[in-house]
Amino acid sequence: MNSEFIIAVHSLVFLAHRPDGMASSEEIATNVCTNPVRVRKVMSCLRKHGFVDTREGSGGGYRLSREPGDVTLADVYRTLAAGSLAPNWCSGDPQSDCLVGSNMGEVMNAVFCGADQQLERYFESITIGQMLSRVAAMARA
Amino acid sequence: MNSEFIIAVHSLVFLAHRPDGMASSEEIATNVCTNPVRVRKVMSCLRKHGFVDTREGSGGGYRLSREPGDVTLADVYRTLAAGSLAPNWCSGDPQSDCLVGSNMGEVMNAVFCGADQQLERYFESITIGQMLSRVAAMARA
DNA sequence: ATTACTGTAATAATATCAGTTACAGTTATT
DNA sequence: AATAACTGTAACTGATATTATTACAGTAAT
Numbered sequence: 001m002n003s004e005f006i007i008a009v010h011s012l013v014f015l016a017h018r019p020d021g022m023a024s025s026e027e028i029a030t031n032v033c034t035n036p037v038r039v040r041k042v043m044s045c046l047r048k049h050g051f052v053d054t055r056e057g058s059g060g061g062y063r064l065s066r067e068p069g070d071v072t073l074a075d076v077y078r079t080l081a082a083g084s085l086a087p088n089w090c091s092g093d094p095q096s097d098c099l100v101g102s103n104m105g106e107v108m109n110a111v112f113c114g115a116d117q118q119l120e121r122y123f124e125s126i127t128i129g130q131m132l133s134r135v136a137a138m139a140r141a
Numbered sequence: 142m143n144s145e146f147i148i149a150v151h152s153l154v155f156l157a158h159r160p161d162g163m164a165s166s167e168e169i170a171t172n173v174c175t176n177p178v179r180v181r182k183v184m185s186c187l188r189k190h191g192f193v194d195t196r197e198g199s200g201g202g203y204r205l206s207r208e209p210g211d212v213t214l215a216d217v218y219r220t221l222a223a224g225s226l227a228p229n230w231c232s233g234d235p236q237s238d239c240l241v242g243s244n245m246g247e248v249m250n251a252v253f254c255g256a257d258q259q260l261e262r263y264f265e266s267i268t269i270g271q272m273l274s275r276v277a278a279m280a281r282a
Numbered sequence: 283a284t285t286a287c288t289g290t291a292a293t294a295a296t297a298t299c300a301g302t303t304a305c306a307g308t309t310a311t312t
Numbered sequence: 313a314a315t316a317a318c319t320g321t322a323a324c325t326g327a328t329a330t331t332a333t334t335a336c337a338g339t340a341a342t
Binding site: 001003006007009010013014017030031032033034073085086087089091092093096098099100101102103104106107108110111112114115118119121122123126131132134135136138139 | 272
């Protein structure tokens with residue numbers, strides 16, 4: 001799975017966990033275990049899609065702009081990783097004079113579109129709020 | 142998605158399409174659009190899991206050893222690409238003293254295990270025989 | 283024997299992904 | 313107004329993963 005998706009989810013959960021809902025790219029990067037530039041790139045995308053607000057300048061950072069319980073992983077998936085199942089590579093060749101060789105690419109594509117939808121449906125059932133609860137439950141155990 | 146999975150599915154459909162159910166690695170490679178060594182590697186794996194029989198030596202090649210209608214994509218998936226959704230990379234760090242940072246890896250893992258199961262369930266509903274029908278339907282259209 | 287295959291390892295080429303550096307723009311603080 | 317602490321991006325570098333190629337031993341048909 002696309003690691004930007006993971007960074008995004010982790011970041012959102014981290015923000016949801018913060019009492020004031022805020023953190024800088026560096027704080028997030030440390031928590032996620034990656035570098036701040038990558039976090040900023042992902043967050044920049046999340047901002048454009050209305051998941052977070054940004055405050056530039058000193059004391060700035062990111063803040064959740066939606067209720068954790070209202071944001072599903074599917075929302076994030078669609079924003080950052082939609083179609084990630086579809087192979088970058090298509091087998092076969094439309095020019096082939098073989099029935100299979102010439103049409104497999106398209107059939108395979110349809111299969112993966114279906115798979116992607118299936119995956120989205122699953123992610124639809126999990127919210128950022130739930131992720132936070134799960135993390136907390138883990139800590140108690 | 143794992144391109145070996147795609148090669149495997151394409152190859153099996155191609156074999157199913159052959160009147161005698163047989164083809165050499167070179168024929169398959171041409172049809173799939175890749176090189177014979179790769180095909181042999183994938184087929185070797187399929188053989189070990191009982192999907193095909195191999196005949197070495199002159200005039201040899203591969204032959205489907207199960208009914209196309211009985212082989213699901215899930216069978217192939219489990220053999221060649223199971224767990225492909227789970228990220229190779231885990232966010233966070235168990236040593237972190239933050240609730241989120243220390244437990245997110247495990248929670249994320251559980252999420253992806255679920256996603257993988259969801260995907261398998263979907264693949265369960267598609268057989269090699271159906272793939273062949275779809276390809277044929279496409280050619281008629 | 284020769285030819286046409288598979289099986290597999292090793293290597294080389296290529297593409298993808300992640301980390302780093304650099305710097306312009308923004309805002310709070312003093 | 314100067315400084316410090318941020319975000320936003322682009323460009324570059326390095327690491328990693330993927331794919332193709334080469335090579336050769338083993339097997340079976342002719």
